[in-house]
Amino acid sequence: MPITPTHYMLLSAALFIIGVIGVMVRRNIIIIFMSIELILNAVNINLIAFSDQLHNVIGQVFAVFVIAVAAAEAAVGLGIILAFYRNKESVNIDEMNLMRW
């Protein structure tokens, strides 16, 4: 069976769901951030698979922007984690409830 974009979309959906499970189930905030990176990678796979099928480079340009935004988000998110760790000595997301009612 030739590899159609359907295969790539199924791979992308499975990777996306694994990332979503990571975000929902784990309590270590660094693992949650890494699951978000998995989600962004799933989206990238989808974009590039379609860029290859339609012979249009615009999908890859979009993927470059996704990677740039992921880098920016990772940097700022990890800065926030470090600042929080310095105050509370924990990276458990259940303990990050300072502003809850």
Place this chain on the structure above:
Amino acid sequence: MIDTFIIPTLKILIVLNATLVGVSYMTLLERKVIAWAQSRLGPMRVGPQGVLQPIADAVKLILKEDITPSKADKWVFTAAPVISMVPALIVYAVIPFGPVVRLFGRDVSLYITDVNVGLLYIVSVASVGVYGIILAGYASNSKFPLLASLRASAQLISYEVAVTLTLVSVILMSGSLSMVSIVNAQYNAHVWFGFVQPVAFVIFVIGSLAETNRAPFDLPEAEQELTGGFHTEYSGMRFALFFLAEYANMIVVSSVATTLFFGGWLRPFPNVAALHFLDVIPSWTWFLIKSFVFLYLFIWIRATLPRYRYDQLMRLGWKVLIPVAILNLVVTGIVKVMLL
């Protein structure tokens, strides 16, 4: 069949073997050159003039006891030297040792492959090599190696930025990312890029010294600092693998500098017909000669200059090299557009 499987496999075998032999003899070359710089003779006992010293070193290191710290992470502890060594070896897939030559009745290209993103491939592989150092310090489960490895990796990723910016200036000059096209661009432009981009070349040399943890930037692995740096807990063949990885990185950086800034396989004045008698020296020999000059330069700098302190090192990387590299890039862009 022959062209797709046998010839590339032969090329890979030749390049890998030559690299590994070269790396082990680099240890001897370094000890000899530093010794001569200090008015002494270096290793002289094993073999004539000490030529068999690397073999003696290899035998000693293989026979040493293999110690793993008790609470260390076994898998990561074993994998870290391998992660350090592999990027240094796989860069050779894109380095061109010569053009297409006629060997045994078929056209053979003297490079393993020519990817059209070759230069970016080299940069990305170098950035993966940082993991070996971080993981070595972490897996040792000891304070000194951890601190030293964090310092070393911070140094590496800082100087990576400066080196990548100088490579972008070279890409601007050549118009392509493929290593073979860069050498051909130097042939067409009748000048080596090292003379057209002197600032980029100087920044590349300084940045590569820091990238390969060589003196004067070798604070993370110096013995007087932090008791031996990130490889304190390593002994025997794993320790040897770290050092071989460092020398392999040095050879890689020399090869890349040769290709980008000094014409690769081209002889001096490649377009001047009067110097055609120089063509009796084959192209790959010119490449090896130029790389050797760079290696000698690296060892010479180690024998001569004192060590940078860590904060001086980081200040140099971020506050001096990166702005100068960006300025060089802007000036190159302006000149290129105006001369178009």
Place this chain on the structure above:
Amino acid sequence: MAHAIAFYTLAAFILGFAILVVTTKDTVHSVLFLVLDFLFVAALYVMLNAPFLAVIQVLVYAGGIVVLYLFVVMLVNLKRPPEAHSDPHRMTKFGFGLAGAVLIELGAIVVSGYMKAPAVTSPAQNLPVSGNTEQVGWLLYTNYLIPFEIASMLLLVAMIGAIVLAKREL
């Protein structure tokens, strides 16, 4: 045939390492599995005729972002694992079930939508340059220059933000 073998192998590795990322207890091992995952995704991009994206994936994701994660993991390396006590309010099994249901639904949409839709064609892209990197660069600097500049400003803001957030004293 070789294409299919390559795709299935890469897909198996990518999904396998992704599951390992999400389920490993030790954070450092999780980060290492993430690096391997990204390297296999880069190999997938090479298969999809996107060599520039593949190298950018290795350079930025595997060589930059995950190094950052590794640094932070080592700086917050706690003696007791952070998930020692399980939270009774968290509905873990329900989360798994819901995610599985969404996956089945996504799969059904993908497969059925692709069976019914006509073959998609798009007009041939006429760019004055040839070669993958050159085409991406052309689009970035002509049609999509404004998003490019905004992305660079975003990265500048992120850089300043990260430094300010992680500094000890302002």
